[in-house]
Amino acid sequence: MPTFSLKINGQNQTVDTEPQTPLLWVIREHLGLMGTKFGCGISQCGACTVHVDGHAMKACSLPVSAMANGQEIITIEGLSEDGSHPLQKAWIKAQVPQCGYCQSGQIMQAATLLNTNPNPTREEILDHMRGNLCRCGTYMRILVAIQEAAKASQGQTLNND
Ligand code: FES
Ligand code: FES
Secondary structure, eight states, rough: EEEEEEEEEHHHEEEEEEEEHHHHIIEEEEOTTTSOSSSSSSSSTTEEEEEEEEEEGGGGGGGGGGGGOOOEEEEEHHHHHOOOSHHHHHHHTTTOOOSSSTHHHHHHHHHHHHHOOOOHHHHHHHHHHHTTTOOTOOHHHHHHHHHHHHHTTTTOOHHHH
């Protein structure tokens, strides 16, 4: 079985697995980082969203072999060391989660928006978050939390990638 070297949350990791193994499986099953969730497995829900070189990507649909070229992979566990990312604080303030299952993916998706557009409009937020589904319907609280994080972050650096 081949060995792949990955850089996840700033740490070098090696995993022995088949080339087509989805990154999501590696993150959860090999490395024990359980914050990234399996929802649909077909790139349709966003529960598995992680950052790859600063871009939000769906880990369920990325073969591990394509991720072993030195890309910087960040999961929800690596977004901040202590939950102090402005989005995490805003999520708590707005009491966004219901069941919570989709929320790490939502936060990771939102983080890439604020990294490139620190002061997004309502429409820009809704457009950016369109691919992340929430079966509990927390969409309005997600919107409020992103707006709150954007407000709180004016003049601050959000990017932990
Ligand atoms: S589990 Fe990856 S998009 Fe749904
Ligand atoms: S909080 Fe339950 S799926 Fe989003």
